[in-house]
Amino acid sequence: VYLITKDLTSHKNSALFGTFLYLVSATHGIIFYWSATFAFVLGPFFYFSSVLLYLRKRILLCTILFVLGLLTNELLISLPLLLLIYEIIFGKSWYKKLVVLFIILFAYLFVRWQFLPNILKGDYQLQLGFKQILLNLRDYCLWALNWPNEIHNQFSSFFQLNPIFIKNFLFQISVWMINSIFILFVIALSVFNFFRKSATRNLILFGSIWFVIALVPVLFFSQHAFSYYVPVALVGLIFVLGSSLTNLSKTIN
Secondary structure, three states: OHHHHHHHHOOHHHHHHHHHHHHOOHHHHHHHHOHHHOHHHHHHHHHHHHHHHHHOOOHHHHHHHHHHHHOOOHHHHHHHHHHHHHHHHHOOOOHHHHHHHHHHHHHHHHHHHHHOOOOOOHHHOOOOOHHHHHHHHHHHHHHHOOOOHHHHHOEOOOOOEOHHHHHHOHHHHHHHHHHHHHHHHHHHHHHHHHHOOOOOHHHHHHHHHHHHHOOOOOOOOOOOOOHHHHHHHHHHHHHHHHHHHHHHHHHHO
16 A cells, blocks of 8 residues: 555655554454455455556456466456546556456456356345445445444434444544544545646545445445445545645645
């Protein structure tokens, strides 16, 4: 995470700040507590390593780790699209090297559907309704802001929490709210910097898209949504926060 952020921002302090946020994120709790989620330790490793190698133009190694990642965790299916978005936003000229990654991805998806045709059933049934996608995105955003995994089950409507939950965990909710307000304030600075056409505009845009694209493999599963899907997407939010605080510090100086 540090190396990717440093390569994209060319700013060591932003990379250190972003790495710290990633390190202390509550989304790692289930991953390291529940041994069955070990694939979600390896998955982000292969994902981030592939991105880093691609940024440094080590395409062969990137491809190898991408294949290993696909065999480990389904979150890797979003990687080729993410790298394509990177090429489009930052105006690179060697995006044709992504063809191999897309061919591998399509071959993987074909084999997966050919030999496991009934995988989209039960908890993995797709929910393509706009309202359900918004509900899932709400939960993933809250988890990215360090709200607990249980928050997924405590909404009586889109915005309203269970009153009993609020009563029993009032102090914790207050802490989560303060943390969320601070982060949302920084995100608001990002929006301001984006429309001001600052030097970090492309990074803010890329980070925002990263957050959504990294969640695409799981965004449509309303019955199988957990905070351990967030760590890969979280890096996109870190880009947004890091670039905003960098702009803020430069303004103050």
